[in-house]
Amino acid sequence: MNHSERQPRNRTYLMCPPEHFTVEYAINPWMDTTVPVDAALAVKQWSVLRDTLGDLGHTVHVLDAVPGLPDMVYAANGAFSVDGAVYGARFRFPERAAEADAHAAFYGAGGWRFAGPAHINEGEGDFAYLPAAYGGLVLAGYGFRTDPSAHAEAQEVLGRPVLSLRLVDPAFYHLDTALAALDDRTIAYYPGAFSEGSQRVLAQLFPDAVIADREDAEAFGLNLVSDGRHVILNTEAIAMGDRVRAAGYHPVHVDLSELKRGGGSVKCAVAELRP
Structure with a gap:
């Protein structure tokens, strides 16, 4: 498939600037409290990402940062929306609860x-939506952060089938570190992040998926944002950029080295709003 056949769709996103971003605690394997964060550089990199999305024709809403919530820049974790319905987040760790x-x-x-949640879930960190797959399918991760009970709760709130996928590698603690929607029906994923049963399910449902390897995943190459044609990835994810290009998408690389210190990259910083 050539690039011209991949059609972008205008999206609406929510982001939160890293005005108070630091690594004051460690709640995932990527966080190192001994390495200082360059706050000014984090804001600069975040601004480039926001402007990149805007330049591609997308609408970006900005949520004001709150002092004392250093991880709030990871806006994807705050909720999950489908067709005007929103399933709110309930964070695993108390440090992030107020987000x-x-x-x-x-x-x-x-x-x-x-709808406020009764069960622990971390928004789009552990939920992905494919509106054209199987009539509108939600992929949902569990194993480290999100309680599997939240998947059934989300299905009731959103009225969409929710497919539970078990994450088994602590390096990939959120679904959005191991799987991404490239368009309304196509995904990319790293099989090794999932249980054997979940791998079989993904292979059955998505035979045309772009398959990433561990190096891609460790470079946060799956923590991407795609509009169906343009795939925004961090600058470390060169090999993953080549993979999506080979599949007919157009990779756009953005440097988010400072945000990686907190365990996140492009997708973590961007929540998609689906009115």
């Missing part, structure tokens, strides 16, 4: 149909 309130307030002010 959910800021996101709930954003959706409440915007007139969304918001």
